[in-house]
Amino acid sequence: MTDQVLPQVTDLPSTIAALKERFPNAVKDDTRSGYEGVIVDTACLQEFARVIRDEYGFNYLSSLTAVDYLGHGDHLEVVYHAFRVPSGGKPLVFKAQTDRQDAVIPSLVSIYPGADFQEREAYDLYGIHFTGHPNLKRILLWEGFEGHPMRKDYREAYYEQETKPFDSRWPGGHVFRGEEYNPFGHNVRYPAGFTLDDYKPVTEAEFQQGMALGVDIMGDPAFRTDRLLVNLGPHHPSTHGVFRMMVALTGETVESLEPVMGYLHRNHEKIGERNTWYGNMPFTDRLDYICSMCNNLAYAITVEQMMGGQVSVPYRAEVIRVLMAELTRITNHLWSIGFLLNDLGAFFTPALYAIQTREYILDFFEATAGARMMCNYMRIGGVYKDLTARIRSEAALINDRVRDMDTMEYLDKLINDRLPRSIDELDELLSESEIIKSRCIGVGLLPAEMAIAYSASGPLLRGSGVPYDIRRANPYSIYPELEFDVCTRPNGDIYDRYCVRLDEMRQSVRILKQILPRLKDTQGQPIFGGKTSYSIKVPAGEAYGFAENPKGELGFYLVSTGGGNPWRYHVRAPSFINLTPLGEMCKGQKVADVVAILGSIDIVLGETDR
C-alpha cells in the first residue's frame, strides 16, 4: 500500500541475514510462495526472541497467532509480528511450527509480556501448549467447552458446509432453521468427565486459594483488614459491556486483578474462515462497533495488499477513506471521553454532550453508507459509493419529517465549525476541573517501557509518552501527504490518556481540513478500482495489514490458499491486547479507581471477545 521507504525497511533483509548466520540451522527463510519472514526452530525460539529484542531493537510483539495447515503440511504454525517502537518500519515476521497432535511451543511471555493473552488465545482456540506460560488457561471460552474450535477439523453446532456460499440456498433453497435440526440441548458438547454439577470456575478457584467464601480474615492483623475477593462484573456499569474483573482486595487496595472475558465470544475468526472475502467486510463492522469505518479500512488494505497489482485504489477513494477514518476517530474519542467521565461519576452530562456531536457525524455516515454504525462502506479496491450530492431524507411512506442539506456544505460546517467548537467545549468543561484532576492524575500509571513490553497500542501507548502512531510509523492510504502531529503525553496516567484523546481529535480536525479541498478537487473521479465481481479470489499467500484505529493497532492476519475464502482470518484486536497490562496498572490502586482505569483504556467488548 505504501511507497514510502523508511530506513528500517531496507534494514530488514540484512537483519534477517545476520540472524540466519547467528542461528545457522535453526532459522530458515519461509520459502512458500506469497509468504515472508523466517521459520524458527522451536528449540531456540526463546533465544531468538531475546536476541531480536535486545540486539536488533524489535521490542514490540504486536501480533501472535496460530494457523492450522491441515491438508497443507498438516502442522500448526505460530506466527509472530515484532516491530521496533517508536521508530516504526516493517515488522519482523517469524514463525514456529509444531505437530498437530502434540502441539508444544515455548512461551515468549518472559520476553514479551504482551504475548500473555495472545498465547492464551492460541491455546484456547488451537490447543497449542505454551511451555513456561505463567497462567495458561482458556481465555475466550470456558472450561466446559470441548475441543479447540479454530482447528480446521472442528465443526460448530450449526455446521452446514466448509465454506460459503452454502449449496442449500440456491437453486433449491427450501428454508430451514439451524436450530430445528440441532435444537437447544443437543448443540452443546462437554469434555469427557465434565459435569455441570461439579463445575467450579478455574479463575475463582485460584483466587480463592486459602480463602473461605472469598474472605481471608487473617489478611493483615496489624491493620485489622480482611483480604476480600470481589467480582466486578460481568454485569457492571463500569465494564461497558459484559466483562468481569476478579479483584483481590486488602481493605480497599487492589492486591491483584484478573480480567475475565469471552462473554460476547462468537468465534468471529471461524466465521471469517467460512465467509467469502467480501463477506467478511460487514462482519468487521461488528468488531469495534463504534469505529466500523476504520475496521473496514484495515480489512480492505489487508486484502488489497494480498491482491497486489490486481486492484488499485483511486485517489478519490483514498481521500474518502481518510475522511471516514478521521471522522470515526473523532466519534470514538468523543464516546470514550464521555464514558470515562461516566466511570468517574459525572453521570451522563459530558457523555451526552459528546454523543450529541457524534450524532452529526453519524448522520453523515447514514446518508453516505446507509447505516449509522454498521457502515460496511469500504470495498476491496475503493469504497461502496461516492458521497451523495445532498444529505437528504426522503419523506417516504413511513417517515414524516424531512431533512435536506448539501453534503459539501454540511461537511464544511461540520469540520470548520461544529467539531472544533464541540471539542473546545469538552475541553473547557473537563480539562481543568479539580475533581477530574484529583481522580486522574497519577492514577493507573503505565510507564513507557511497560507499555511497549505489554504491546499496548493507541492512546494507551501514546499516553505513556511513546510517539508511535502507525499513520506515521508505517503509513498507509494518503497519510504521508497529510500534515498532523503524533500526540503524546509523558506521564502515562488516566489524565494523560484523556489529554491524548483530546489532542488527537484536534489533529483529526486538522487532517479533515486538509481533506476538504482534496474532496472538492477530485469530485466526479472514480471511487472504485477493484474487481466488480461478487466473488473474488485472492492469490495464495499471507499478509498482515494493520491500521491505526482509534483504540490502537487493528491488524488482520490473513492467509489465502488461492480460493474464494480465507484460509486463516485473524484479528489483532486492540481492545483485547490493551487489557494485558490492566492487572499491572491496577495493582496498589484503590478499587474505585479500577473502574476509571478500565475506562481510560477504552475497550469495546465486541472487539475484545470477538
Place this chain on the structure above:
Amino acid sequence: MYGSGILKGLGVTFRHLITTFIDDIQWLGRKRDVDVFQQKQSLANRGLVTVEYPDEKLAVPERFRFTPFLVTYNLDDPDYPGKDWCTSCGICAKVCPPQCIWIVRGTDPKTGRPKPEPEQFYIDIDICMNCGYCAEYCPFDAIKMDHNYELASYDRTSAHIHDKARLSREIRYWQSIAPTTAAEEEAARGGYDHTDVQKARKKAGLEPSRPDPRLAKPAEPEPVPTPVAVTEAPVAVPQVAAPKAEAAPAPKAEPAASAAADSETPPHPGWVKRGRRWIDPNAKVEPVRRKGKVE
C-alpha cells in the same frame, strides 16, 4: 484559584441549560413543524436535538438500508402487472454474508427446464445483517433495501421468515423511498423497464422501454406522495415544501401508511383520529396466536 476549573465547567452546563430554554421559547407551539424540525436537526442548533420517537420520527436518508425487499412491476401496470423483477439467478443468495436468503428457482411445468423467475424466495430477517450486498450486486435491480425499520412482532418463528409474498413490493414503492437512486438505476438500465423485458421487447420490434408511468401522467392527482419531477432534477426539488397534507393514502398494494396521518381526510370512511393517527374504531384486535396452542 482552587475550584475555578469546576466553576468553568459548570459555566458550560449552565450555558447549555439556558440555550435549551431559549430553544423552547423560540419554537413555542411550533416544535413539530417541518421547518423547525429541520433547523433543530441542523449543525447550527445549540439547544435540544431530541426527537420524541415514536411521535416524531427522523426521516431516513435514501441510502439507508434495513431488510431487503423484492421489486415487482406495479400491480396496475398495463402489460406486466405484478411481474417479478427477480430472475432467480442466485447472486444475492451467494453473496449474502450470513446466508439468510433461500431461493427456489422456478421451473417451466411443460419442459421441466429452469425459468428466470423465483418460485419461492425466503429471507430470514433474524439472520439478515442489513449489509446491503444483495441489493448492491443484483444485476437486475430486483432486490432493494427497505426503509421500514419497525419490524417488531410477537412470535419470531411465524413472523421472521419473510416469504415471497411478504417481500414483494411494487417498483413505485422503491421510486418513492429512493427517487434519486431509482432514477440513476433507470438511466443505467436504459429505460424504465426490466432489462430482460427490454430485450424481449426489442426482439418483438417494440420500443425497448416504456416511459416511466409516473412521468407519463403528470397532470392527474396521482396517489404517489413524492414529487413527480424528481427523476428530472433530483437535487433541485425543495423537499421541505413537500405538501404532506395532500399526500393521499398509499396505493392499493401498500399497507396503510402513516404519511397519511397528518391528513384531515380519513384514509377509510368511518375512521376516527386519535392523536395524529387514524384508527378504525370497529377493528377487532386479534389475539396473538402462539405456536403449539390449540384454539
